[in-house]
Amino acid sequence: MKLIGRKNSSNVQKVLWCCAELGIEYEHQDAGREFGVVDTDEFLKINPNRRVPVLIDGDFILWESNAIVRMLSAKYGMGKLFPRDLQTQANAGRWMDWQLATLGPDFTAMFHGLVRDKRENRQWDAINKSIIATQANLQILDHYLAEQEFLAGKDLTMGDIPIGIYVYRWYEFDKIDRKPLPNLERWYAKLIERPAFRECVMVGLG
Numbered sequence: 001m002k003l004i005g006r007k008n009s010s011n012v013q014k015v016l017w018c019c020a021e022l023g024i025e026y027e028h029q030d031a032g033r034e035f036g037v038v039d040t041d042e043f044l045k046i047n048p049n050r051r052v053p054v055l056i057d058g059d060f061i062l063w064e065s066n067a068i069v070r071m072l073s074a075k076y077g078m079g080k081l082f083p084r085d086l087q088t089q090a091n092a093g094r095w096m097d098w099q100l101a102t103l104g105p106d107f108t109a110m111f112h113g114l115v116r117d118k119r120e121n122r123q124w125d126a127i128n129k130s131i132i133a134t135q136a137n138l139q140i141l142d143h144y145l146a147e148q149e150f151l152a153g154k155d156l157t158m159g160d161i162p163i164g165i166y167v168y169r170w171y172e173f174d175k176i177d178r179k180p181l182p183n184l185e186r187w188y189a190k191l192i193e194r195p196a197f198r199e200c201v202m203v204g205l206g
């Protein structure tokens with residue numbers, strides 16, 4: 001099995017973390033941004049979006065990070081990252097979809113503004129809107145985490161993975177006004193205890 005994508009990409013990190021949690025072995029190839037590759041004709045054939053990550057498993061090619069995490073969790077982590085119970089499974093899947101549809105898009109302007117843009121080019125209106133929207137989204141997580149250890153229940157599941165990547169980044173920004181979120185902070189402290197999370201996700205704001 002081969003995973004293609006630079007290790008500082010949030011979407012690639014989802015897959016790296018999932019593989020590390022489950023002890024999955026794979027070949028890795030850097031691609032994207034500073035590594036290029038995504039602009040080649042060869043890459044276009046495996047992902048017409050020219051994005052990473054891409055997983056190649058024999059003759060099966062899969063792109064979209066959450067789809068990859070879902071497949072690897074089902075194949076190698078049944079009853080662990082991929083819950084057997086249908087409701088717990090749907091709950092975990094819901095958080096993965098919510099990351100793609102809500103948390104991620106609301107986060108983008110802040111991340112690009114504070115990490116990628118030069119100081120003089122920062123669009124503060126967009127950044128501040130993004131901070132407010134993200135704080136509200138994290139409040140939703142905090143509410144759900146009041147009742148349970150992890151997002152889909154008492155154990156870590158695939159549902160925590162895409163969200164954990166963003167929460168790490170949120171707590172890494174300096175100079176933003178973060179309101180206290182005690183349940184989210186407790187959950188995040190649990191993630192930090194995991195060697196796989198520290199190794200794959202806590203690597204700076206790439």
Ligand SMILES: N[C@@H](CCC(=O)N[C@@H](CS)C(=O)NCC(=O)O)C(=O)O
Pocket residue numbers: 009010011012031032033038050051052053063064065066
């Ligand atoms: N929805 C896709 C988004 C993939 C995506 O936007 N990947 C970014 C990295 S986080 C990318 O490939 N950017 C171009 C590059 O790195 O060259 C997924 O979840 O896999």
